[in-house]
Amino acid sequence: MATTTTELTAQSTGAAAPFPPFNADTFASQLFWLALCFIFLLVMMWKVALPRIGGIIDNRLQRISGDLAEAAALKGQSDDAIAAYEKALADARARAQAIANETRDKQAAEADLTRKRLEDELNVKLADAEKTIAATKTAAMSNVRGIAADATKAIVERLIGKVPSDSAVDAAVADTLKR
Amino acid sequence: MADPIKQFQIVDLFPIAKIGNTDIAFTNSAAFMVLAVGGITTFLLATTRRREVVPGRMQSIAELSYEFVANTLQTTAGKEGMKFFPFVFSLFMFILIANLIGLIPYAFTITSHIVVTLALSMSVFLTVLIYGFWKNGLHFFNLFVPKGVPLYILPLIVFIEVLSFISRPVSHSVRLFANLLAGHITLKVFAGFITLLGSLGIAGIIGATLPLALVVAFFALELLVAFLQAYVFAILTCIYINDAIHPGH
Numbered sequence: 001m002a003t004t005t006t007e008l009t010a011q012s013t014g015a016a017a018p019f020p021p022f023n024a025d026t027f028a029s030q031l032f033w034l035a036l037c038f039i040f041l042l043v044m045m046w047k048v049a050l051p052r053i054g055g056i057i058d059n060r061l062q063r064i065s066g067d068l069a070e071a072a073a074l075k076g077q078s079d080d081a082i083a084a085y086e087k088a089l090a091d092a093r094a095r096a097q098a099i100a101n102e103t104r105d106k107q108a109a110e111a112d113l114t115r116k117r118l119e120d121e122l123n124v125k126l127a128d129a130e131k132t133i134a135a136t137k138t139a140a141m142s143n144v145r146g147i148a149a150d151a152t153k154a155i156v157e158r159l160i161g162k163v164p165s166d167s168a169v170d171a172a173v174a175d176t177l178k179r
Numbered sequence: 180m181a182d183p184i185k186q187f188q189i190v191d192l193f194p195i196a197k198i199g200n201t202d203i204a205f206t207n208s209a210a211f212m213v214l215a216v217g218g219i220t221t222f223l224l225a226t227t228r229r230r231e232v233v234p235g236r237m238q239s240i241a242e243l244s245y246e247f248v249a250n251t252l253q254t255t256a257g258k259e260g261m262k263f264f265p266f267v268f269s270l271f272m273f274i275l276i277a278n279l280i281g282l283i284p285y286a287f288t289i290t291s292h293i294v295v296t297l298a299l300s301m302s303v304f305l306t307v308l309i310y311g312f313w314k315n316g317l318h319f320f321n322l323f324v325p326k327g328v329p330l331y332i333l334p335l336i337v338f339i340e341v342l343s344f345i346s347r348p349v350s351h352s353v354r355l356f357a358n359l360l361a362g363h364i365t366l367k368v369f370a371g372f373i374t375l376l377g378s379l380g381i382a383g384i385i386g387a388t389l390p391l392a393l394v395v396a397f398f399a400l401e402l403l404v405a406f407l408q409a410y411v412f413a414i415l416t417c418i419y420i421n422d423a424i425h426p427g428h
Binding site: 019020021022023026027028029030031032033034035037038040041042044045046048049050052053054055056057059060063 | 184187188189198201202203204205206208209212213215216219220223224227230231232234238241242245246264265266268269272273289291292293294295298299302356360
């Protein structure tokens with residue numbers, strides 16, 4: 001009742017009516033509706049709207065972090081694969097190097113061995129040959145002495161008509177050969 | 180010239196009940212409260228109905244409002260403050276939408292009535308008071324005793340702290356009420372000048388462009404104020420809630 005009367009006076013007399021925000025007659029109804037509406041809003045937000053929006057946001061965050069984790073895991077796997085590949089490559093290289101080194105060493109050793117054997121053989125042959133040469137030379141030298149003595153004897157006999165003694169000829173030949 | 184106060188008049192649309200000596204009628208204020216609350220609820224529920232991981236524009240608005248209030252609350256009151264998230268969110272959205280609806284011509288502005296803003300700020304005040312005592316017991320009085328204050332001025336400080344605590348709901352509610360009330364009166368007064376000048380002939384119509392331009396500029400400012408006052412109300416609520424959770428300064 002009071003509300004209606006003040007409104008009527010407010011509308012009819014204008015300035016004489018109380019300023020609407022300070023009109024205490026409307027307070028009860030405003031508070032009643034405010035309480036009703038605000039409590040409804042609070043309950044709707046609390047129980048329905050906010051859990052739903054929060055759920056959407058959480059779900060998205062989880063999805064993003066899950067995707068990031070998966071990407072990180074996949075990257076880890078590919079990194080592992082690259083590391084394994086590089087390790088295999090390095091191993092293979094090292095093994096190839098080792099095999100090459102071994103082969104080269106073995107071949108060098110074999111070559112050394114062969115050369116040494118050949119050298120030994122050649123040395124033996126050389127020594128034989130030198131021995132033969134020395135023997136031949138000795139023999140030849142003794143033959144030369146005999147020939148020289150004979151020739152000396154013949155020359156002397158022809159020159160003086162007398163055969164010199166063997167000892168004198170030998171001494172003379174030896175003396176000459178010594179020079 | 181139209182009465183700039185008339186827009187705040189509360190009109191009974193139809194009576195509902197009578198409690199004691201007071202009539203509880205469905206008023207224009209009640210209608211706009213129902214509109215605001217219904218609008219908020221419908222919007223938030225309709226836009227998030229499909230729960231899309233990649234949100235559309237409307238769902239983004241709903242999520243944006245959620246994250247905006249959640250961040251504000253979390254930065255001021257910490258993780259524990261999130262208990263009050265539905266409350267702060269409801270306050271913010273209710274005031275924001277009520278302010279914005281009030282800017283529509285011929286609409287009623289719920290928040291331009293002191294009893295509404297005072298009731299909202301009292302709900303915050305009582306929440307802080309009850310939760311503060313329930314959680315901290317008598318340690319809640321630490322709120323009024325700042326640390327590191329010399330003993331001889333401590334009684335004065337405590338007196339000032341208590342006074343400022345008690346005056347919180349008043350400043351909290353009057354700030355919102357006065358901003359909205361003053362803004363709407365100014366808009367109405369300038370708009371009244373347009374029609375007043377416009378009725379004076381050609382020169383008046385040319386002269387009326389000035390108040391028209393002012394109304395346009397003022398309307399933009401009022402849009403900002405509508406958002407800002409809702410934000411200020413919400414952030415003060417967060418700060419007060421923080422006091423209830425951590426009463427030691």
